[in-house]
Amino acid sequence: MSVTIKAVSTEVPKNTRPTKDIIQLMDSWLEGQDDRFKRKVKKIFENAAVDRRYSIMKPEAVVTKTSFQEKNDIYKTEVIKLGTACLTKGLNKAGWQPADIDYLITVSCTGIMIPSLDAFLINDLQMRQDVVRLPVTEMGCVAGISGMIYAKNFLKANPGKRAAVVAVEAPTATFQLDDYSMANVVSAAIFGDGAACVLMSSHENDTGPEVIAESMYHFYNAQHYMGFDLVNSGLKMVLDKEVPEHIAAHFGSIIHPFLKENDCSIEDVAHLIFHPGGKKIVQTVESLFSEMGKDINDTKEVLRQFGNMSSATVLFVLERFLEREIPQNDIGLMLSFGPGFTAQRLLLKW
Template sequence: MGGTGVALPPAASQAELWSGYFAAHYPGRVAPIAEKIFSNAGVRTRQAAVSPLDEDVSGWSTERRMRRYQEEAMPLGKEAVERALVASGLAATDVGLFAVCSCTGYATPGLDILLARDLGMSPRTQRLFIGHMGCYAALPGLGAISDFVTSRGRPALLLCAELTSLHIQPPAARLETQQVVSHALFGDAAVAVVVRPEQRGGYAVREIAALTDPTTADHMSWEVTDLGFRMGLSARVPQVLARHVRPMVDELLAAHDLTVADVDGWAVHPGGPRILETVERRLDLPETALATSRAVLDAHGNCSSATVLLILDALRRSPAPPRRVLALAFGPGLTLYAVLLELV
């Protein structure tokens, strides 16, 4: 990973979002429980391209939400990509593969085509769109562009652009805990990263591993409805994660004659405080190991696929960047992805 570019829409505090919108969204007996979920989400501020403080999208059709996605994602994505190219010292015409991840909006022609056009990429630039994989999508995306760079010897660029603010669901008369948790956690972001041959001053991808437990496919979902995309999130997700994360991490590291103790940087997708606590406990990590993951959750919320890239960017910009980083992300399937990176 070379240059990184981050683009964020305007921010609002969690307290402001609650008092200015969600308190009225969850009336009656639901309100105290919902407020407690908001206060315990580990989120202090979040960014929203379409803020509920300004516009109530909860009754919008999916068509209307998708049109707005294209309007908002284009400038955010362009800003992130331009910053990543500048940080890498590359021109848009240098990009051999342009990959885009998103699970919050779709259109054809999509962001990959329109941004390649607007940024002046070559007509021969290869493109890849990775859709609806959810929060872990950045890691297979990173694997795809890294493989391209290795095999073709040309730079590649990955953009993760997520606008979760477009998928606020209508108010419900009864408590729907999964929806409250979703509304309390998610934020918007666009992050782009460049991988180039003979990378210097960034992180090289050393290994990628995936594990899917199909017996728990109903534990996490992202369903397309007439009123946007609806999150399904079982309270049993941390239990499944606890069962799989340690064996998976140990196996990946052992392939490089490493152990957990050899990793000095952790980029763990903060699906919520319980997810981070589960990983920390199962891997026997010190209290400070996931400080950056918690800081990103605190400042940005869960930005779906863009989140792990925000954490990696923060680790890289730290005064003493860790030499060896393990990135972990989780999503529908139930799927776990892990990437081992090393500073070069």
């Protein structure tokens, strides 16, 4: 019994600016800082390999003093809109109805809401009252693949079922106005807001690339690498500057045993679907994959066009592959990293 990916859809907020305009907006935030620091911040933005990003708030509002409650209220309102639009688009692509979904997984880490997003989707789209819900929080950038792993296991155990994974993130709502740390600056330079939906199926009539394997790899004693601290002003970014080095050190252990367990090698992998965490992580992984004769050009393009949208971003990369004519039996490897610290992987076969 196979589990397939039927469709992928994406959505971005209406507020958008090119990076050059956002750099100009940072002048008000940088007022009072010394000139050397100002130049350093602007250089980080200029070199982030992100041309444009989207936001649930107008860019001016991001650098305006507001409370955690005010930003989180915007987050709740806007992620419901994005999630509804994204799921609706995915269902239309697949030719499914909302009532066709048996398992609904929603993913977000950039705000707090109870009831979670899935409850609103069920009501807004009049999904079945017995749909199984799973909200996934606190997993950051890795959670898009995490959601797909959970969906795959549910579907493998339940033939003839369908699942939706909906990832909606608004990192701009976490920008800390009084925090001039490099973690806050770098996150502001690379992150943007967006949503993605993956529809998966164990129904015999649904076609698409098959999810043939999945696995998680957890780093020991690495909880401090990445995440958020909950402070009075909201979610404060934690980002260890050594993350790319840690990834490089573990890279062989993350990739090769997983492929070997599934009777593959890196030479068999035709398509790399990698989460664009940021320029340095992309450069690190690109150099490691290039030694194997592989590229991650689609990852770089998504980062350039949208920035890092946390859990949703790797699904933007996946959508690019599903829109192509890919030869039958081609193998694809999905990979992302996130808080924990963890790497999570999916193996696909067309």
